[in-house]
Amino acid sequence: MSAEKTTTIAVPLGSGRGRRLKFEALALKVLSGADAGLEVTLSLPTIRIGTAPDNDLILHDRSVSRHHAEIRSTPEGYLFRDLGSTNGSFIESLRVTEAILGMEVTGMLGRTQILLRHLTEEHEIAVAQDNQLGSLVGGSQPMRELYGFLRAVAPTPTTLLIQGESGSGKELVARTLHQLSHRNGPFVIFDASVTDRELIRSDLFGHLKGAFTGAASSREGAFRKANQGTLFIDEIGELPLELQPRLLRALENREVTPLGSDQPIRIDVRVIAATHRDLAAMVQAGTFRADLFYRLSVITIDVPPLRDIPEDIPLLVQHFLKQRALDCHLTPAALKTLQAYSWPGNIRELRNVLERAAALAKGKSIHPQDLHFLPLSTAEESPSQSSLSPSPPGSRLKALERQMIQEALARNRHNKAATARELGISLSTLKRRLKEYAIPSQRRP
Numbered sequence: 235m236s237a238e239k240t241t242t243i244a245v246p247l248g249s250g251r252g253r254r255l256k257f258e259a260l261a262l263k264v265l266s267g268a269d270a271g272l273e274v275t276l277s278l279p280t281i282r283i284g285t286a287p288d289n290d291l292i293l294h295d296r297s298v299s300r301h302h303a304e305i306r307s308t309p310e311g312y313l314f315r316d317l318g319s320t321n322g323s324f325i326e327s328l329r330v331t332e333a334i335l336g337m338e339v340t341g342m343l344g345r346t347q348i349l350l351r352h353l354t355e356e357h358e359i360a361v362a363q364d365n366q367l368g369s370l371v372g373g374s375q376p377m378r379e380l381y382g383f384l385r386a387v388a389p390t391p392t393t394l395l396i397q398g399e400s401g402s403g404k405e406l407v408a409r410t411l412h413q414l415s416h417r418n419g420p421f422v423i424f425d426a427s428v429t430d431r432e433l434i435r436s437d438l439f440g441h442l443k444g445a446f447t448g449a450a451s452s453r454e455g456a457f458r459k460a461n462q463g464t465l466f467i468d469e470i471g472e473l474p475l476e477l478q479p480r481l482l483r484a485l486e487n488r489e490v491t492p493l494g495s496d497q498p499i500r501i502d503v504r505v506i507a508a509t510h511r512d513l514a515a516m517v518q519a520g521t522f523r524a525d526l527f528y529r530l531s532v533i534t535i536d537v538p539p540l541r542d543i544p545e546d547i548p549l550l551v552q553h554f555l556k557q558r559a560l561d562c563h564l565t566p567a568a569l570k571t572l573q574a575y576s577w578p579g580n581i582r583e584l585r586n587v588l589e590r591a592a593a594l595a596k597g598k599s600i601h602p603q604d605l606h607f608l609p610l611s612t613a614e615e616s617p618s619q620s621s622l623s624p625s626p627p628g629s630r631l632k633a634l635e636r637q638m639i640q641e642a643l644a645r646n647r648h649n650k651a652a653t654a655r656e657l658g659i660s661l662s663t664l665k666r667r668l669k670e671y672a673i674p675s676q677r678r679p
């Protein structure tokens with residue numbers, strides 16, 4: 235087995251400065267039998283052993299079955315399972331169908347004896363000294379800690395969960411992870427809140443031609459599109475409960491079965507999920523599966539809200555003005571106004587406020603009176619708001635549309651599908667409007 239198959243599972247320990255990652259893996263060493271001397275270290279969610287070529291540890295012992303056993307990482311430790319093999323599995327001389335493995339045990343599969351060792355290694359995460367990582371801008375302590383963390387986890391194949399408020403940069407973090415991962419395949423985005431509930435299964439896992447009425451041709455699905463690359467599942471909290479076991483199976487078995495087929499297809503995809511919701515609370519409420527939550531949250535990455543990193547605002551302002559080739563600058567008073575604001579729409583809102591200000595400013599200087607924030611009926615007042623001027627006439631129509639959307643959202647308890655229905659627009663249009671107007675898609679506490 236090649237060294238490239240060696241992978242790691244990382245578990246973050248502690249938070250803030252001095253954060254450490256614990257790498258977990260299972261070392262398998264064949265002690266006797268046809269493959270004596272073969273050694274491999276793996277930390278996949280599930281490790282398969284047998285003589286068939288799709289196993290992770292392929293044995294050439296004729297007394298071993300094609301799919302003999304699997305070892306799954308669980309919150310309790312590595313769980314060994316015999317998959318109904320002809321000659322059975324023995325752990326420390328006891329015949330087992332299932333067993334949680336100790337730190338170092340000897341297993342016997344057919345005539346092959348294997349030493350199984352649970353490895354853990356801890357690494358200190360270096361806090362970066364940079365003001366930028368990939369397209370991410372910001373030199374504050376939380377951002378530098380984030381950069382150090384991203385650098386450490388990017389090359390591992392571990393599933394990641396990114397948490398943060400709407401517009402705080404979760405997608406950009408996922409893109410940065412993909413860029414740093416050196417994975418050859420594409421970065422594919424799947425937004426669970428936008429996709430039609432009826433189509434979500436085939437959009438994710440694909441379908442065969444004729445799998446259902448209207449399936450005129452076959453479809454690959456997001457998982458297979460992302461093969462060798464990264465699949466970013468945005469708004470994972472919106473994934474229908476009935477589809478969650480399928481996603482869990484895809485993550486654990488590294489294979490998907492398209493709709494209308496009974497042939498699973500092996501995939502090599504790194505999954506990064508994101509949410510602005512409290513998934514742990516959803517697990518408590520029974521609206522998100524605990525086993526999927528466990529699998530997704532092996533590593534969680536928290537993206538700070540903009541109000542927690544006001545020191546990054548000058549850098550971000552410079553970045554956006556340059557990115558949009560806007561030939562203007564902010565007066566110190568305008569910068570102060572931005573730093574005092576609470577930013578319910580986070581960095582996306584900052585970008586929008588700047589674009590509007592640049593369009594409305596009379597000269598090259600942007601003054602506090604050129605800054606126009608959202609009509610914040612649902613967000614807390616910021617100290618700077620009372621001094622804001624009313625929206626200029628040109629943006630009144632947009633302000634009205636924004637207001638209508640916010641009110642409909644509140645009436646529908648922030649259920650986007652219901653809101654879109656009430657407004658008579660598609661879910662994807664609503665989602666676009668929410669982004670455009672930097673309306674937080676979550677009710678504020």
Ligand SMILES: Nc1ncnc2c1ncn2[C@@H]1O[C@H](COP(=O)(O)OP(=O)(O)OP(=O)(O)O)[C@@H](O)[C@H]1O
Pocket residue numbers: 369370371372398399400401402403404405406407468510553581582585669
């Ligand atoms: N640190 C950053 N540096 C530069 N640009 C940023 C940063 N964070 C976010 N942005 C920009 O802000 C906008 C919103 O970011 P992004 O879409 O990644 O947020 P999000 O958290 O995924 O939002 P949502 O939850 O609504 O999907 C994008 O235009 C992105 O490029």
